[in-house]
Amino acid sequence: DQQVKQNSPSLSVQEGRISILNCDYTNSMFDYFLWYKKYPAEGPTFLISISSIKDKNEDGRFTVFLNKSAKHLSLHIVPSQPGDSAVYFCAASVTGNTGKLIFGQGTTLQVKP
Amino acid sequence: EAEVAQSPRYKITEKSQAVAFWCDPISGHATLYWYRQILGQGPELLVQFQDESVVDDSQLPKDRFSAERLKGVDSTLKIQPAELGDSAMYLCASGPWASIETDTQYFGPGTRLTVL
Numbered sequence: 001d002q003q004v005k006q007n008s009p010s011l012s013v014q015e016g017r018i019s020i021l022n023c024d025y026t027n028s029m030f031d032y033f034l035w036y037k038k039y040p041a042e043g044p045t046f047l048i049s050i051s052s053i054k055d056k057n058e059d060g061r062f063t064v065f066l067n068k069s070a071k072h073l074s075l076h077i078v079p080s081q082p083g084d085s086a087v088y089f090c091a092a093s094v095t096g097n098t099g100k101l102i103f104g105q106g107t108t109l110q111v112k113p
Numbered sequence: 114e115a116e117v118a119q120s121p122r123y124k125i126t127e128k129s130q131a132v133a134f135w136c137d138p139i140s141g142h143a144t145l146y147w148y149r150q151i152l153g154q155g156p157e158l159l160v161q162f163q164d165e166s167v168v169d170d171s172q173l174p175k176d177r178f179s180a181e182r183l184k185g186v187d188s189t190l191k192i193q194p195a196e197l198g199d200s201a202m203y204l205c206a207s208g209p210w211a212s213i214e215t216d217t218q219y220f221g222p223g224t225r226l227t228v229l
Contacts, residue, residue, distance in 0.1 A: 004155075034217060043117070043204050043220035044156070089155050099144055099208060100169060101218060103155030 003027045004092050006104035014112055019077040021107050023090035026071065030092040034101070035064060035075045038087045047088075048075070051095070080111045115139040117221035119205050125227045131193035134224045137186070138207030144168075146218060147180055147190050148204040156204055162188060195228045202226075 005024045013019045021035075031052040036044035050057040050064045050073070057064050063076045077084055087108050091101040118137040126132050138145050143164050148156035159178065161169040164185040173180065177196070182188040192199055202225050206218040 036220070041122075041223075041225065043119075043206075043223045046217055046219060049217055091155075099218070100146075100158050100161060101156075103157070105153070105155050 001026075002105075003030075004090060004102045004104040006088075006090060006107045008107050009105070010108045010110070012110045012112065013080050015082055016079045019075075019080045019084065019109055019111065021075045021077075021088050021090075021109065023073050023075075023104050024071060025073075025092050027092070027094075027102075028071070029094045030102075032093045032095045033064070033066060033073050034091045034093075035062075036089045036091060036103075037084075038089060038106070044089060077109075080109075082111050082113050085109055085111050117205055117207050117219055119221035119224055121224055122222060123225045123227075125229065126195050127229050128197055129194040131191065132195050132226065133192075134190045134203050134205075134226075136188045136190070136205030136221060138188075138205070139219055142207035142209055142219075143185075144208045144218075145182055145188050146206040146208070147188070148206065148220075150202040150204055150223075152201075159190070192226075195226075197228050200226055200228045 034049040035047040038044045048059050048062045050066050066073045087106045089103050089106045091103045093101050120135050145162040147159045150156040160173045160180045162182040180190045202223045204223045206220045208218040
């Protein structure tokens with residue numbers, strides 16, 4: 001049972017344009033959501049997070065939106081840069097439980113110059 | 114900037130051999146996690162420690178995998194014997210104790226295991 005799903009395996013955008021990566025979840029107990037970026041042969045790097053008490057969190061070029069009723073979150077990158085090319089994972093947890101993160105399958109973003 | 118350290122970065126072994134991976138979390142982080150990531154999939158939790166105690170090892174194949182964090186600081190993950198299906202990236206992460214908006218885990222560079 002895949003509790004966190006990233007249905008788009010890959011995404012290609014032009015440099016300077018917006019990248020939108022999507023993530024859906026099924027467990028209504030999740031209340032904390034995170035996005036990680038991963039380059040080949042490296043560990044995931046924390047990007048941005050959002051708790052369920054908010055519907056938007058912004059950090060520089062990165063904004064995460066949470067739609068609790070739809071059990072959907074998205075990561076917007078504006079403007080996209082070639083260095084953003086990586087695999088992006090969304091993850092979810094039940095805060096105050098064990099902190100265990102449930103990850104999606106990942107979306108490979110390619111930003112073309 | 115504090116980082117999670119892991120070694121080795123790469124390990125090639127033959128099936129039925131024993132392998133061990135080491136992780137040193139960010140100083141002061143009480144929680145330590147071992148994840149396994151198979152190519153094309155997201156990381157999956159193997160074991161979680163709170164200080165030196167195991168909090169969750171429900172997904173750890175205990176017939177061949179073992180993990181310890183004896184002094185509540187660094188940790189070792191062992192596989193004995195290794196099987197072909199164990200080829201994956203093994204990731205260690207650490208984090209502060211879970212609370213709202215601080216339930217963020219920071220990952221090390223990982224160990225890429227290849228079993229021949």
